Amino acid sequence: MSGMVTSAHPPRRDGTERTDGSPVSIGALVPLTRPGWAEAGRHLLAGLELAVDEVNDTGGIGGSPLRLVVRDTAADPRRAAAAVDELAGLGVAALVGEYHSVVARTAAARADALGLPFLCSSAVIDALTEQPTRWVARLAPAQSHGWTAYADFLLGAGHDRIAVAAQPSVYWACGTRILRDHLAARGATLVELDTSAQPATAVCDALADQRATALLLLVGHPEPAVSIVRSVRRDQRLDGVLIGAPAGQPEFAEWAAELGTDGAGIPFLRYLPERFGPHGARVGTALRERLGRPPSFVAFEGHDTVTVLAGALRDHGIDRARIAASWPHVAVDGTRGKIRFTRTPGIGVWQWAWPPVQVVDRDPADPARFRILHTG
Template sequence: MNTPPSPPGVERTDESAVQIGALVPLTRPGWVEAGRHLLAGLELAVRDVNDAGGIVGRPLELVVRDTAADPRRAAAAVDELARLGVAALAGEYHSVVARAAAARADALGLPFLCSSAVLDALTEQPTEWVARLAPAQSHGWRIYADFLLGAGHSRIAVAAEPSVYWASGARILRDHLAPRGGAVIELDMRALAPTAVCDELVDSRATALLLLVGHPEPAVSIVRSVRHDQRLAGIMIGAPAGQPEFAEWATLLGDDSAAIPFLRYLPERLGPLGARVETALRERLAEAPSFVAFEGYDTVAVLADVLRSHGVDRARIAESWPCVAVEGTRGQIRFSRTPGISVWQGAWTPVQVVDRDPAEPDRFRILHTG
C-alpha cells in the first residue's frame, strides 16, 4: 500500500498504482517525531482510499523520501520522484525545506500539496503548481501575538536562531505588536549560551520569552535555564512554532514542559470523520496524534479526490486547486489566492493557542482561539 524510504533504483511498486511522492523528515537533524506523525497520517489516508476502491480501481501508493530537514536533499528528492513518474508530491513539515521542494516542483511542473509548512513565501514568485494546507505563518503568529497582549505581555524577548522561518516569525510579531504598544527584543542564539539568556532577560525587563529555536536543542536547555533561575520566576515561556506539541518534549523536560503556550491547528471538537481518524491514528502511533498527523491525512484525502476527478495528468492536477471542495478531518478544505501568499492557500483551519497543563502535563489546555 505504501513504499518505505529506499535508495533510487530499489523501488518496490505496483505498476498499476497511482503514485504520490511523500517528503517527510524521518532522521536528524529533522524533527523526527513530527515526521513520524505526518507519515502516519499520509499512510492511514492511503489505506482508507484503497479500502474504498482506490483511484478509479487503481491502488494509491506512497513513494516516501526522507528529507532530514535538508533543503538540498529535498530538492534532489523532488527531481528523483519526478523521474519516477509520481503524479504529485505531498508532505513536508519544515518550512525552509518545503520552500526548496516547492521551488523545484514549480520548475519541473510537478504538483505539490504541502501539508504542514507555514512560511508565507513558500515560493519566490506566485505559482500554479503548489498548494498548501496549513495556515500561513502570518495568520497563526498574529493570533499568537493577540494572545500575548491579552495575557498582559507587551515586552517580548525572542531567543532566535538564524533562519528564514524564525526571521519571518520575529518580523510578524514585531509588526503586529508595535502598533499596539508591544516591543520585541531579539536575543541572538549564535552569540548566547542558554544560561546567558537569563541575564539578558533580566536586563531587558521582558515578561515573556519566545523560543524561535530548534528542537530539542537549544530549546530544551533554554527552558531548563530559565525555569531554574529564581530571578525569572514570573516570566512566561512560549513556543509559537509548536515544540511542546509532541511527547518527546514532555519526556525531556518533565514538569518544566508545562505552561509553555504554542500554536496548534485543531478545532475544539472534531467531527465524525476527524474522530474516526483520531482513533485510527492513535492506534497506529501508540499515542495521541498531533495536528500534524491530521494534516497528513487531509493531504492525501485532497489528492485522492483530485486524482479521481481529474486523472493523473500533472497539469490538470495543478489546474484543479481552485475546484477542490473536500471534507477533511478538521472541516471543509478549499483553496484560494490570498494576498501576500505565493501558493494556493487552504482556507484557514481553526487556530488554537494551547499549553500542557502543569497539573497533568499529558493534557492540553486551550488558552486562546482565532
C-alpha cells in the same frame, strides 16, 4: 521506512499513466532523521499512510491502488531538491508532505520548475514560493495568520514587553518580523536575544536585564530549546516570566519526556478544532492506534493532504497539469473542516484559508493534558 515503489508495474516516466490497475504513485517528502524533526515526520507519515490505506480500501483511484513513494528530507533543502528530481523522474503524479518551511520552499521551487503538483502539508512560511505558481497548494496556515493569533494571545494575557530567543534562519526571522510588526502596532515591544554564541545562562541574564514578561523560543529542538527552558525555570530572577513556543515544539511527546513539568505551561500553536466532528474523531482514533500515542496536528495535516489529493485524482485524472488546474475546484471534507483553496494576498500558492488555529499548553498539573488558551 522504505521509499521504494513496491509494485511490479512502475508508473510511466511522464507521469500520465492510465489507471489500468497499476498503482498511481505520489511522492512524499518527510523528515525522518536528524537534524530533521523526526517525531513530527513520523506523525506526518502516519497521517499520509492512514489516508492512503483508506483510499485503497474504498477502491483506490479508478480501481488502481494509490502508493506512496517516501523520501526522507532530514530537514536538508539540497536533499529535498534531489528527492523532487528523483520522484519526478519516477513518474509520480504529485508530491505531498514536508514539515520544515525552509525545506518546503526548496521543494516548492523545484516542483514549480518541473511542472509537478505539490500539496504541502505542514510548512507555514508565507513565501513558500518567490512568485505565484499554479503548481503548489498548501493546507497549513500561513505563518502570518497563525503567529498574529499568537501575538493576540500574548496581548490579551497582558504582555507588552516580550523577548525572543532566536537562531539565524529565514523561518525564525520571518516569525520575528510578524510578531514585531503586530505587537508594535498595538503598543507592545519585542526584544531580540541572540542565542547563536551564548549559553542558556547568558540568555537568562539578558532576559532579566530587558525586564520582559515573556520569552518566546524561536530555536531548534531539542537544543538549545531544552537548555533554555531548564535555565529559565531555575532562575529566581525570572519567576513569573512566561515561556512561549509558537512553532509548536511542546506538541510532541519528546518535549514532555525531556522536560517533564518544566515543559508544561508553555503556550504553542496548533491547528486543530476545539471539537472534532465524527470524521475527525474517527481518524483521530485510527491515528492513535497507528502511532501508539495521541496524534499531533501534523498527523491530521498528513491525512487531510491525501484526502484532498485523492479527490483531485478521482475527479480530474492523474495528468499533472490537470491536477494543478484542480486546486481552485477542491471542496473536501477534511478532519478539521471543509477544505477549499483560494488565492490569498501576499501568498503565491493556492492556500486553504484557513485551518482552525489554537494556542494551547500542557497543563502543569497533568503535562499529558492540553489546555486551550486562545483560538484565532
